[in-house]
Amino acid sequence: MGERKVALITGGTRGIGKEIAMELARNGFDIAANYRTKTDDMDEMQKQIETEGARCFFVQADVANFDSCKQMVETVEKEFGKIDVLVNNAGITKDGLIMRMKQEDFEAVIDVNLVGTFNVTKHAIPYMMKRHSGRIINISSVVGIAGNAGQTNYSASKAGIIGFTKSLAKEVASRNILVNAVAPGFIDTDMTKVLSDNVKEGIYAQIPLKRMGSSNEVAKVVKFLAGEDSTYITGQVLNVDGGMI
């Protein structure tokens, strides 16, 4: 087996991000999992990843903070000597119809989801450029493509990620850095647990597969984009949405 690869996953200790970390660990990656605040189950996660024969390194940072992202990338580069794959997964929602949406709720979502994606990428890219190799996978959302009432902030951030992905793909292709996005539909995580049964029923009606997706069904697509079976794909958005769009 060749040298192990290294993946940095933002928001990597919960939900979809944790599942991406586990899936990549099972497939030859050492893991740098970013978190904002420590949680109790991180010890258990570390054990699970080490059982897969991979290294697990936790790194604290608020992705909305530019300097904190610089430190995070430098820490991971120092620890592993490289970052082969960056997964920009950290994200939040602060839903509300525009009439009631506060300015700070709009800005907070843009700051974490879109500016956060820029902040981490900005610091990771010089290392990838120098190595003439790298993958960046940004987690967008179907609502960034189709829109959703009550989520102007979130949809704008996720649509922004798509524009960012396509532009960066063109900028860095000559250095053998591939940049793609994944747009999940409704995935069963903490983010969607808060929805009422009524809202969930309404959502199922829009999904041809008539169910929510699992975090692992997203993680497997990220693994594809991080691996050796996708070497001629860049600037794309892969929908993982049960046929919604």
Ligand code: NAI
């Ligand atoms: P989650 O709420 O379970 O996890 C989000 C993760 O991001 C957490 O680990 C959280 O600590 C981290 N995070 C939040 N703000 C942060 C910050 N400022 N700095 C560092 N980390 C921060 O949510 P879930 O569902 O796992 O979402 C992961 C990604 O997938 C997000 O970008 C979300 O927008 C996206 N997504 C989720 C969908 C769903 O149905 N669950 C659908 C489409 C996209």
